[in-house]
Amino acid sequence: MRRVTPRIAVGPLQPAYAVAAVEAGGGQVVNPDGKADGLIWLAPRQVDALHDALEATGARWVQLPLAGVERFHEAGLFSAGPQWTSAKGSYAEPVAEHAVMLALAGLRVLPTRITATSWGKPDGISLYDRDVVILGAGGITAELLRLLAPWRVRATVVRRRPDPVEGAAATVGLERLDEVLAPAQVVFLALALTPQTRGVIAAPQLAAMRPDAWLVNVARGPHVDTDALVAALDSGAIGGAALDVTDPEPLPDGHPLWGRANCIITPHTADTQAMVEPLLARRISTNVRRFAAGEQLEGLVDIEAGY
């Protein structure tokens, strides 16, 4: 029989926002080294310690702190018994905002402006009434479509299965990616990293893009073949790339992507800790309450798909 007040382990540390969120959801906070019903795991890189916490707590539910959980998937954790939930969808707003900012800054040649020390010449492309392509159909894409709606963009969403997406002019399967890239002024990457989506933007895709199109990546660095991207930027095959994620990441000093007029790099900062905490807290308290009530959890990881 389900307890009214579930014991929720929080670890490896117990920041105040997470403790408050568990309590707001009706849970009792415990340490991750003893028995617990659920486990809120806040360290995105500590896979081994999570393994230990899973064994110690015997938790039937684990909440992860990120939307992109490929690290846990690759470590084989998702084959274990508990239900897994991620933060997917909950950071959509700041990430979509960052994507819009990167697209507009690229189209309006901000690297040239910001490095100028002299008045320049008019230049720039407006986003109104343009075609855009968005890879992925999760929370970021939904929010991106909402933010871009006033610009009257015609958005084509590319996803695994071509089920229609609200607010998109068209939705197609990943196998049709190359043919839909041609008219896009901006190509946004907002999809999960899986073996199928690694390198989804490589030389053929870059060649299919408009010479004035910008590529905006707020997903994961390995979605893009970095060598092919550098070649495309060198040759002018595309207008530019604005990347919040890179491969390798962090981008090493001296890498050819630094310091270019046709490339904007932000250091994986679409969603800062300050932006994320209130959103993760909301996800945690919702899921603690649902877990206690035996209801379906938010952000359930699809174990097969790996995200």
Add this chain to the structure above:
Amino acid sequence: MRRVTPRIAVGPLQPAYAVAAVEAGGGQVVNPDGKADGLIWLAPRQVDALHDALEATGARWVQLPLAGVERFHEAGLFSAGPQWTSAKGSYAEPVAEHAVMLALAGLRVLPTRITATSWGKPDGISLYDRDVVILGAGGITAELLRLLAPWRVRATVVRRRPDPVEGAAATVGLERLDEVLAPAQVVFLALALTPQTRGVIAAPQLAAMRPDAWLVNVARGPHVDTDALVAALDSGAIGGAALDVTDPEPLPDGHPLWGRANCIITPHTADTQAMVEPLLARRISTNVRRFAAGEQLEGLVDIEAGY
């Protein structure tokens, strides 16, 4: 009796888009050195030549190519007989887009990112659910409110007369500017330049702003007291300034606003010629059609107010 096909002088040059727009509106294009019913004047700096064209054509209506017509006002042209229309409202979309881009780029520390040659630390402020202040209540403000609506900003519009503005949480008169600045994350300048609005942002207003607020100017340089702005940026009184217009303009080489992490300068390029031509063409053909039909023209200049 009004002619069915009005004679519309186009000058000083007759670019194809303007000729096509006059003809689309049902007008006959003539040169500006002989009699004409209307005059489309496309040279924003040639005030004397416009004076000559006015005399030669005897035009009863003059269409100007800009939204900001203070140069013509200051030259005393608006006291003459014809109806005057400007481009006001018609370039609102690209200018509002540029303002959104500047605000997001500032809040997300893009000058630091773009000049980096090394991976940086997370930083930045999100615009969701923030207070903003917009000075002016014309077409740019209406469009800015439309673009910002998905961000759920609480917008206070500051204008000459505090008539309510659709989409704004509050509208106040210019005399209440200082008191509404305090909570604003972004202060947008989108107002006309008149003797009353020259220097509307000076030391007291900058002091009233949040230390993390950004000032975005897409109106006219002299709205801002440049020396006071430099002092505010030096002392960290505000988060930063993103300026598409400056005073002086062009901003001279070596000016202290160049090359700062807390300042973005774009060279009066919110609306490039390529963005503007189709919008001005639409204004021209609409007004030629309305002029021929004796209907009220779009973008009528308020002779008293000077815009």
